[in-house]
Amino acid sequence: MLLTDSVSVSGVRRTADGYLVADARVARTGIQEYLGSEVDPDNEHGLRDKPIVRLYRPPESVFHKDAMHSYAYRPMTNGHPKGAEVNAENWKELAVGQTGGEVLRDGDFVRVPLVLMDAKAIRDYEAGKRELSMGYSAEVIFQDGVTPAGEPFDVSLGPMTMNHLSLEHRARGGEQLRIGDQRAPVADSPAQSTPTGGHDMAEALRKILVDGLTIEVTEQGEQVIEKLKKQLSDAGFQLKSVNDSHATVLAAKDTELAKKDAEIDALKTKQLSDADIDKRVQERADLIAKAKQIADGDYTGKSADEIRKAAVVAKLGDAAIADKGDAYISARFDILLEDAGGPDPVRHHFRAQDSKPNNPSDNGQSAYETNLRDAWKGGSK
Known part of the structure; x- marks a missing residue:
């Protein structure tokens, strides 16, 4: 896993040909704070979303024989190359100097000589870009514990292998990584040709605006705040999406x-x-009564047009109305109805019955008496 660390530069001098030479502590033992996304980017151990992960670098890892050899003759860069290590393919593009070969243990620190050879990197240094950050790889041991000094940690490192040393603005470890016994101010302008370096804790604080308030935080604090702001923003977006979906469903209903x-x-x-x-x-x-006047039949369940058609077909046959429309069939129906005798025979029958005297209590008595009375007229045999 590729990680980075930061320290400050001291013992700076300029050579006759314009190079900047210094002696610096570039690594230390103890605990450093990282973002969870730095040590567990794939979240295989559930640390990716943790704001702060305490990473312990024990002396046996920092001062391991192979690790000490790897500090020597490392290329220097002006900022860490994004997403890549420095190698033979990109060295010419990225390198601005290199470390020397005299690697020493200095208490809990590792000290190496270095030289900046690129004019822009030197100008950046003189303008205040004073700190150093090691880019290295190491096995991360995902097991928490407590250091011999009683400090708890979340993960620890195995032996480290250095890749490059980068010139940076801010140190991860803060003031304790300051190099040298004196604390000199940062150069105010590039005109100072031999700055002495040093690290002021105030330089490690950054001013950021949070909800309308200006606060000072460290680099790690700024990263944590930005991450939380993003999470709040994402949560707000998700809530809006849910509300929009709900509104869409309600509109559909x-x-x-x-x-x-x-x-x-x-x-x-x-x-x-x-x-x-x-x-x-x-x-x-x-209509049914009229149809039956034309042709008696069963007209149950038929529409008005179907009743007329059935009556005409029954009277004249299918050929009479072949390919004819409803208007033609209706006209033939009316003509057939006129030919059939006009008024409805059923109604005529009932009207005829209504015109006859009707005495339901007579029971045929009147007819009987009339026969007796008129019997002599016809003669009997």
């Missing part, structure tokens, strides 16, 4: 209800009154 209401209103307009029903029943009965 409202549309569906409105459609049902329209259908109900349409059905209400189609309902017939009692008078309308009586009228239609009478019209149908009259």
